[in-house]
Amino acid sequence: MDNTQLKQQLVDEVEKRKDELIELCSSLIRIPSENPPGDSTEASEFVSDYLKQFGLEVDWHEASEKMYNLVSSIGDESGKKLIYCGHTDVVPAGDLSKWDFDPFSGEVVDGWMLGRGASDMKGGLAGIIFAFTLFKRLGIELPGQLTLAIVPDEETGGEFGVPWLLENNLINGDGCLIAEPSSPLNPTIGQKGSYWFELEVFGEPGHGSLSPVAGNNAIVDAIAAIEKIRTLWDLDIHMPEEVRELVDISKRYLREVEEEREIFQPVLERITVNIGTINGGTKSNVIPESCKVQVDCRLPFGITHEEVSDYLKKELDSLGIRYSIRLFGFKSVANYTSAQDPVCKAIVENIEFVTKDEAYGVMQWASSDARHFRDYHIPVLQYGPAYLPSIHGYNEKVLVEDIVRCAKVYVAAVVDFLYETSND
Structure with missing residues (x-):
């Protein structure tokens, strides 16, 4: 046989x-x-x-x-x-x-x-x-x-x-x-690769009736930080030539097989950014001294964890806020x-x-x-x-x-x- x-x-x-x-x-x-x-x-x-x-x-x-x-x-x-x-x-x-x-x-x-x-x-x-x-x-x-x-x-x-x-x-x-x-x-x-991180932004507590004059609102600063984080999507990433064929055929798949997902084609070449959770403050009349944001990013071919970390540091430092970043969960490159x-x-x-x-x-x-x-x-x-x-x-x-x-x-x-x- x-x-x-x-x-x-x-x-x-x-x-x-x-x-x-x-x-x-x-x-x-x-x-x-x-x-x-x-x-x-x-x-x-x-x-x-x-x-x-x-x-x-x-x-x-x-x-x-x-x-x-x-x-x-x-x-x-x-x-x-x-x-x-x-x-x-x-x-x-x-x-x-x-x-x-x-x-x-x-x-x-x-x-x-x-x-x-x-x-x-x-x-x-x-x-x-x-x-x-x-x-x-x-x-x-x-x-x-x-x-x-x-x-x-x-x-x-x-x-x-x-x-x-x-x-x-x-x-x-x-x-x-x-x-x-x-x-x-x-x-x-x-x-794609995975880059999950938790951002914690630090403020100074105070009476809510004095905000924004008094204190330093961690949630407000976190909102500004989130806008910077979301710009990861806009990065122009150079994809290695050896994976170009795979990416192109995957785009074809989205166009011809799962046609309802054709809109997702850019996801294959860009860093996706999902703001998954936000936790901050204690009550409405207290200026929050801490806000934590958990983010799920997926990385295409052509970028490393270190490059993402460097970009985030540069962008967040430009805001003049106090913060820390902790990686957790899935960690991988494409x-x-x-x-x-x-x-x-x-x-x-x-x-x-x-x-x-x-x-x-x-x-x-x-x-x-x-x-x-x-x-x-x-x-x-x-x-x-x-x-x-x-x-x-x-x-x-x-x-x-x-x-x-x-x-x-x-x-x-x-x-x-x-x-x-x-x-x-």
Whole structure:
């Protein structure tokens, strides 16, 4: 049997067993795994038990209290190594009265899988788990190693999932696929950087009846500072030539695929600035002596954290205010994997194999665990089922057919990556 025939056999098996795949996804959604608080115990036990029923060994690694990383591998470890990665945690469901259905029901209605995590990312998680077991269940001997890494701590940008596994040398590979949500034909092969900071502006308290003559109002000074911070968007950033093609094709994607998002094209080349929270003052008749502002900036290719910090210092110093800046949360620079890397080609070419449509990789304007793999020189991309407008919102859902399609791509891509590249 040649590789194409093997791929088709695997794709056909996914189709034949799709009801089992969908039930697996439903079961995962029915397990609340909100982060915060981040307790992955129940979800991890379910995944481990599911894998063990097929004779697969699972290693447990507790990175923090009730945060478990699961690692399981099959195949020949002396060959090429491919990692399939997914996270069990989901963002909190929030106000349950704003949902049209139980966010933890895992129901299928009119072809839609419903519930928190359906798109981000229990649909993709079910797909990689199912694909992983299929090789074992069919008795297929892989010429390389396929590793399944199930992590607990992605949604808060925490350090107890992928970065912890990598730091402790518990996973390694020649390529990685993260089953994060994407569009059906466009995996994400690059992402912008992150620069989150808290600005604290200091004033002098006084009686509110004397403002603005008396005291020094920290909130007023913070407003002036915010206007300076927002000018980061206006910076003209020189983009390295080697990423120009990726940015241009990502713009094409916004124009031609997600047409309603065409307006977002400039985001790929500029620093975005979100003033996320403002906290200041004690009461209305007291001149505030402190105001804290938390800001989320995403950095395009062509600028560093140091350059952003230098710009902010220059602009804020020009105001003559008293302030401090503290970085927190996500910290990364823009990063990508070449579209010509074997792991990118394996996924993109098998999207085309399964769908018979043109596929290509694009950038995302947010951040994810992919950056950690690239820090360790592991080529990586993201591809998973999703109804993108519902991610992190109320009434999250995903099409059942998208879950099945992605699982077909996952099994086929293993063949191309491990079989064909093993002979290079």
